[in-house]
Amino acid sequence: MAGQSIAEVRSLLAAAGLSPRHRLGQNFLIDLNLMRKVVQAAAPRADDLLLEVGPGTGSLTELLLERGARVIACELDRGLAELLRQRFADQPRFTLVEGDVLAGKHTLNPELIETWQAQRADCRGHGRLVANLPYQVATPLLMELLIQRPDIATLTCTIQKEVGDRLLAEHGSRDYGPVSVVARTLATVTRVALLPPQAFWPRPKVDSVAIHIERKASLPFAAEQSADFAALLQQAFTQRRKMLRVALRPVLGERAAELLSSTGLDPTLRPESLPPSAWHALFAAARR
Numbered sequence: 001m002a003g004q005s006i007a008e009v010r011s012l013l014a015a016a017g018l019s020p021r022h023r024l025g026q027n028f029l030i031d032l033n034l035m036r037k038v039v040q041a042a043a044p045r046a047d048d049l050l051l052e053v054g055p056g057t058g059s060l061t062e063l064l065l066e067r068g069a070r071v072i073a074c075e076l077d078r079g080l081a082e083l084l085r086q087r088f089a090d091q092p093r094f095t096l097v098e099g100d101v102l103a104g105k106h107t108l109n110p111e112l113i114e115t116w117q118a119q120r121a122d123c124r125g126h127g128r129l130v131a132n133l134p135y136q137v138a139t140p141l142l143m144e145l146l147i148q149r150p151d152i153a154t155l156t157c158t159i160q161k162e163v164g165d166r167l168l169a170e171h172g173s174r175d176y177g178p179v180s181v182v183a184r185t186l187a188t189v190t191r192v193a194l195l196p197p198q199a200f201w202p203r204p205k206v207d208s209v210a211i212h213i214e215r216k217a218s219l220p221f222a223a224e225q226s227a228d229f230a231a232l233l234q235q236a237f238t239q240r241r242k243m244l245r246v247a248l249r250p251v252l253g254e255r256a257a258e259l260l261s262s263t264g265l266d267p268t269l270r271p272e273s274l275p276p277s278a279w280h281a282l283f284a285a286a287r288r
Contacts, residue, residue, distance in 0.1 A: 002066070004059035006030040006201050012057045012087075018079045020202050025134030026077070028056050029158060031199035034210065035060055038130065041192045041212045042156035044069040047125030051116065051152070053101045053141065054134045056080060058087050064130060065091060070119060074101045074112050095119070105140050108148070120151055129155040135204070138163050139179060146186050146213070147226045155187075155213040158195055164209035171275040177240070178233035184276045186226060187213045220280040221287075229283050236271045243268045252286060259285045 046068030055073040081098040088094040169175035192210040197203040235251040245267035248256040
C-alpha cells in the first residue's frame with residue numbers, strides 16, 4: 001500500500017457503488033507527492049497514535065499505517081465507512097469511528113473521545129492529527145483540538161487556503177482574527193505546501209494548503225484557561241471595526257476602559273491591531 005491514484009480511487013468507489021458527495025466536502029487528495037509531503041511534515045513514528053478525519057477511501061491511511069503508527073479514523077459517510085472496514089479488516093493498528101467528528105460546534109464526537117483516550121493511555125508516543133480535512137469542519141475542529149486536547153502534540157492537515165491564511169495572519173492584516181491569535185498563542189504554525197485544485201478529485205473551486213501546527217511547550221497562561229481566552233477573543237472580534245473600549249464592553253463590562261489603561265493599550269485601537277502578546281496581557285489583567 002502506497003497511496004491511491006485517481007484511477008484507484010475511482011475504482012474503489014465504483015466497486016462499492018459510491019461517488020463523491022459534495023455536501024460532505026468529499027474532495028479526495030490524489031497528488032501522491034503532496035500527500036507524502038503531508039506525511040513527511042507530520043513525521044509519525046511507530047509508537048504514535050494518529051487521528052485521521054475524513055479518510056475517504058483510505059489513501060492517506062495506507063501511508064500512515066506504513067509508518068507503523070496506530071490510526072483512529074473518523075468517517076461520516078456510511079458507504080465509505082463500510083469500504084474502510086473491508087479494506088483494513090486485517091490491520092490491527094486501524095480503528096474506525098463512524099460518525100461526525102463534531103457533536104456540536106465546540107464538542108467532539110463522544111465515541112471518538114472515548115476511543116482516543118482508551119488507546120492514548122496505552123500509547124508511548126505522541127498523539128497527532130494527520131488528515132485531508134473536509135473544508136466545513138476545518139476551523140472548528142482545529143480550534144477544538146488546540147484548546148481542548150493538549151495530548152495532541154501536532155496537527156498536520158490540508159485545509160482551504162482561506163483558513164490557512166487566517167491561521168498564519170499577522171496582526172493588522174485583513175485575515176487576522178480569533179483563529180490567528182489562538183493558533184499563535186498555543187502553537188507554531190508552518191505552511192508546508194500550496195495545493196492547487198487539480199491535486200484533488202473532484203476539483204474544488206478554491207486553492208488549498210497543507211499546514212503543520214506544533215503545540216508550544218509553555219503558554220502565557222494555564223492550559224485550562226485556553227477556552228476562556230478564546231471566548232474573550234471571539235467576543236471582541238465580533239465588533240472588529242469598533243474601538244477596543246466599545247468592542248470589549250460586552251465581555252468586560254465597565255472594567256473595559258480600566259483594564260485597557262492598566263495594560264497600556266490605546267482604547268481607540270481596533271481588535272485587529274493588537275498582537276497576541278497584547279491579548280495575553282489583557283487576558284491576564286481581566287483575570288485578576
